[in-house]
Amino acid sequence: MRLSIFLFLCAVLFVCPSCxxxxxxxxxxxxxxxxxxERTLGFIEGATVSLDLCVYDISDPEVLRALAGKxxxxxxxxxxxxxxxxxxxxxxTRELEVVVDDDRGLMHCKYMIADGKQVWGGSTNLTKTSLxxxxxxxxxxxxxxxxxxxxxxxxxxxxxxxxxxxxxxxxKGSIYFSPEDLPFNALMNLLSSAKEEVLIGIYxxxxxxxxxxxxxxxxxxxxxxxxxxRGWNQGSPYSQSVExxxxxxxxxxxxxxxxxxxxxxxxxxSAVLFGTYNFTASAETKNDEYLILSREASVxxxxxxxxxxxxxxxx
Numbered sequence: 001m002r003l004s005i006f007l008f009l010c011a012v013l014f015v016c017p018s019c020x021x022x023x024x025x026x027x028x029x030x031x032x033x034x035x036x037x038e039r040t041l042g043f044i045e046g047a048t049v050s051l052d053l054c055v056y057d058i059s060d061p062e063v064l065r066a067l068a069g070k071x072x073x074x075x076x077x078x079x080x081x082x083x084x085x086x087x088x089x090x091x092x093t094r095e096l097e098v099v100v101d102d103d104r105g106l107m108h109c110k111y112m113i114a115d116g117k118q119v120w121g122g123s124t125n126l127t128k129t130s131l132x133x134x135x136x137x138x139x140x141x142x143x144x145x146x147x148x149x150x151x152x153x154x155x156x157x158x159x160x161x162x163x164x165x166x167x168x169x170x171x172k173g174s175i176y177f178s179p180e181d182l183p184f185n186a187l188m189n190l191l192s193s194a195k196e197e198v199l200i201g202i203y204x205x206x207x208x209x210x211x212x213x214x215x216x217x218x219x220x221x222x223x224x225x226x227x228x229x230r231g232w233n234q235g236s237p238y239s240q241s242v243e244x245x246x247x248x249x250x251x252x253x254x255x256x257x258x259x260x261x262x263x264x265x266x267x268x269x270s271a272v273l274f275g276t277y278n279f280t281a282s283a284e285t286k287n288d289e290y291l292i293l294s295r296e297a298s299v300x301x302x303x304x305x306x307x308x309x310x311x312x313x314x315x
Contacts, residue, residue, distance in 0.1 A: 059088035105286030133258035178289035
């Protein structure tokens with residue numbers, strides 16, 4: 001078994017990620033809950049022509065009122081969401097164009113596109129607890145290529161193409177939608193470049209391949225920090241937390257009413273991967289997800305600072 005894992009990882013590490021200029025694009029990043037709610041509502045309010053939402057869960061009362069208000073103003077509001085959460089939209093389903101995913105895993109994305117010019121995304125669902133109580137992040141970007149990548153994905157979903165039905169992107173531009181763009185390979189490629197330090201902030205960690213490779217990195221002198229959600233990782237029989245605790249510095253959140261819901265990896269102060277992708281097999285093969293690779297120094301440093309803020313808060 002260990003030999004097969006090693007050979008698989010070797011094969012993955014020789015797959016080069018797409019090398020384009022989009023991994024140096026600047027993002028506006030927000031982590032504090034007050035900022036996340038304010039910026040999210042501001043993003044919705046700023047839409048004047050169209051607002052496309054591809055979000056796992058939408059139930060926050062303020063968000064629902066804002067969406068209803070936009071629709072009443074004549075803004076074309078379209079929604080893609082997880083089928084199991086459709087009821088939370090309530091009467092809005094009569095006013096908006098809504099598409100739900102199929103039953104092959106989760107529609108786990110979280111992003112919005114305003115007027116075809118700006119993208120909001122990150123780990124945050126549009127629920128009260130996600131906006132107010134959880135450790136989350138959002139980004140806002142207006143780079144035309146990034147907007148187009150998300151718009152293309154959205155149009156596929158609106159046309160009923162979920163999970164493995166979508167074709168892989170010809171030019172990923174350091175944005176990896178799951179499963180078609182193989183974000184797991186991007187993740188492993190980034191980890192393989194680590195020489196000194198890996199910082200991981202994660203909600204669900206059950207992928208044994210990632211856990212095993214962290215052990216390999218640790219054996220080669222890479223210092224690895226993992227900050228994980230306490231409830232999921234101490235409560236799930238599939239969690240790899242007991243395994244990784246043997247060769248990493250591991251801490252859990254101390255939140256009483258929220259989750260550690262972020263998903264990001266910072267490597268050697270040189271690159272960060274972030275998005276909706278948990279360290280699970282479902283994220284790789286069954287769910288609609290995405291990861292973004294950034295080498296922009298300001299973005300990397302913001303995530304690194306965020307990690308150690310979380311780390312200190314768990315002391």
